[in-house]
Amino acid sequence: MNMSNVMEKFSMVGSVAVVTGAAGLLGQQFSRTLAQAGAKVLVADLNGDAAQAQADSIRAEGLSAVACRVNVTDPQSTKAMVKKTIDLFGRLDVLVNSAALDPKFDPQNRSAQSANTFENYPLQAWRDTLDVNLTGMFLVSQAAVTPMLVQERGVIVNISSIYGLVGPDQGIYSILGEREKFKPVDYSVTKAGVLGLTRYLAAYYAGKNIRVNALTPGGVYNEHDEGFVKNYSARAVMGRMAEIDEMNGAMLFLASNASSYMTGANLIVDGGWTAW
Numbered sequence: 264m265n266m267s268n269v270m271e272k273f274s275m276v277g278s279v280a281v282v283t284g285a286a287g288l289l290g291q292q293f294s295r296t297l298a299q300a301g302a303k304v305l306v307a308d309l310n311g312d313a314a315q316a317q318a319d320s321i322r323a324e325g326l327s328a329v330a331c332r333v334n335v336t337d338p339q340s341t342k343a344m345v346k347k348t349i350d351l352f353g354r355l356d357v358l359v360n361s362a363a364l365d366p367k368f369d370p371q372n373r374s375a376q377s378a379n380t381f382e383n384y385p386l387q388a389w390r391d392t393l394d395v396n397l398t399g400m401f402l403v404s405q406a407a408v409t410p411m412l413v414q415e416r417g418v419i420v421n422i423s424s425i426y427g428l429v430g431p432d433q434g435i436y437s438i439l440g441e442r443e444k445f446k447p448v449d450y451s452v453t454k455a456g457v458l459g460l461t462r463y464l465a466a467y468y469a470g471k472n473i474r475v476n477a478l479t480p481g482g483v484y485n486e487h488d489e490g491f492v493k494n495y496s497a498r499a500v501m502g503r504m505a506e507i508d509e510m511n512g513a514m515l516f517l518a519s520n521a522s523s524y525m526t527g528a529n530l531i532v533d534g535g536w537t538a539w
């Protein structure tokens with residue numbers, strides 16, 4: 264009989280984790296959660312100052328974190344990030360691919376989306392999003408598996424979205440002030456691609472003790488307009504948006520030994536958004 268302790272399986276003590284997009288809304292949550300579970304965390308983001316602030320804030324809790332500026336679209340930068348991890352901590356056990364261009368509809372980002380339509384959506388915007396959300400995830404994963412193969416151990420968690428599973432109902436964005444906002448095509452396409460990349464890598468590294476899974480969050484509340492929250496919430500079985508910390512348990516589950524028999528899977532944490 265296996266007498267293992269389930270709580271120990273969630274422990275990240277002795278592990279080294281890299282989180283990309285770690286200065287973002289969820290990236291901050293993920294990097295802090297891994298540190299709280301005992302990992303040494305490389306807090307990596309294009310915004311180097313914000314990454315530094317996040318690493319400082321984690322360290323202020325007495326936990327282990329180092330900041331790193333990275334551009335996930337640049338192979339030299341992603342290789343340098345992995346080298347820095349190995350130089351500092353000697354290994355790389357967990358990669359959380361959270362960096363993305365993710366058009367937000369909260370008040371701070373109200374101007375982020377203009378009244379585009381699919382018909383006139385700019386080619387450059389499409390290319391930029393594919394570059395960060397898919398090519399970036401490809402490049403970071405490519406760099407990170409090199410030490411994982413040497414260690415014969417590794418875990419990758421790729422962050423997708425409900426819009427990788429279902430098409431956006433643009434109607435829920437139409438109440439945000441004077442100009443109509445919308446969720447662009449490149450976001451849906453790249454988040455669906457993340458699921459394909461996840462299954463490809465899981466299958467490719469069969470027998471190598473490298474597990475690759477996706478986490479699919481639903482919309483996370485960040486002081487959005489009341490109208491948006493109402494529209495969004497009506498489409499979720501649970502009748503509300505996610506709280507900012509409600510992805511952490513699922514992320515830690517996928518990153519830790521608690522999910523040791525999972526690979527190539529997608530864990531959906533969306534309050535039932537895609538259930539009906």
Ligand SMILES: NC(=O)c1ccc[n+]([C@@H]2O[C@H](COP(=O)([O-])OP(=O)(O)OC[C@H]3O[C@@H](n4cnc5c(N)ncnc54)[C@H](O)[C@@H]3O)[C@@H](O)[C@H]2O)c1
Nearest residue numbers: 284286287288289290309334335362363365424480482483
């Ligand atoms: N917030 C949500 O409601 C929500 C819902 C579903 C899925 N997601 C997904 O979760 C993940 C994290 O979301 P978030 O809310 O933290 O996003 P965010 O926009 O707050 O943060 C993304 C981070 O990625 C960084 N980034 C952008 N381009 C980069 C590059 N080239 N190199 C390195 N870093 C770069 C940004 O600087 C930013 O800190 C994303 O993949 C997103 O698509 C978020």
